[in-house]
Amino acid sequence: MHTMVTFLHTTINSFAANITAQNTNAMYSQSSAYLCLAILVCIQVVTSRSIDDISNSREQRQRRDVTWDKQVGKGTVFGTLGNNDQGLFGKGGYKQDIFNDNRGKLQGQAYGTRVLGATGDSSLLGGKLNWNNVNKDANAAIEITKQIHGHTNVDAALSKVWNVDKNTRFSAGGTLNTDIGRGKPDYGVGATFEHNFG
Numbered sequence: 001m002h003t004m005v006t007f008l009h010t011t012i013n014s015f016a017a018n019i020t021a022q023n024t025n026a027m028y029s030q031s032s033a034y035l036c037l038a039i040l041v042c043i044q045v046v047t048s049r050s051i052d053d054i055s056n057s058r059e060q061r062q063r064r065d066v067t068w069d070k071q072v073g074k075g076t077v078f079g080t081l082g083n084n085d086q087g088l089f090g091k092g093g094y095k096q097d098i099f100n101d102n103r104g105k106l107q108g109q110a111y112g113t114r115v116l117g118a119t120g121d122s123s124l125l126g127g128k129l130n131w132n133n134v135n136k137d138a139n140a141a142i143e144i145t146k147q148i149h150g151h152t153n154v155d156a157a158l159s160k161v162w163n164v165d166k167n168t169r170f171s172a173g174g175t176l177n178t179d180i181g182r183g184k185p186d187y188g189v190g191a192t193f194e195h196n197f198g
Helices: 002-021 025-048 051-060
Strands: 066-072 075-084 087-101 104-117 120-133 138-147 152-165 168-179 186-195
Touching: none
Parallel strands: none
Antiparallel strands: 066 075, 075 087, 087 104, 104 120, 120 138, 138 152, 152 168, 168 186
């Protein structure tokens, strides 16, 4: 584990130096993709340890996740190595504020995860956008994930609050979740009307 963490830190530092030397948006996107692939490859190295070794190690040592983040260009590279009920896992990616002004704040993120467990291994790639505007009491989010050798999932949510007057509020929102190509999507809508008679 220590060797893998050291290798990941070396990969991050190399990635940071590469980004610093590059100044175009195209290079940010390309380097982010390379980083995600590098992290997934590093996590795959853990397969040299058997599931029994992982279980025994978990019993002997107290659980400790390793998390880091590093400012790179206009965004942040992040990663986590640890274990949970599913087994040993690793996650790494890149996030960046696309804008943060009177339109609100929009953040984009791309990431990859790898899980090694007693019931099998799995890999996933994902990306998401989160937008919120505090002044307008509105937020929205969409996340797309792709299970390697599996399905693609889309998860979206939107909500908004209207202050009709100082004693009255109306809020509404909706959610959507679907596995592309696997049946009908699940969706929900809701609304609340509040009035303070005091």
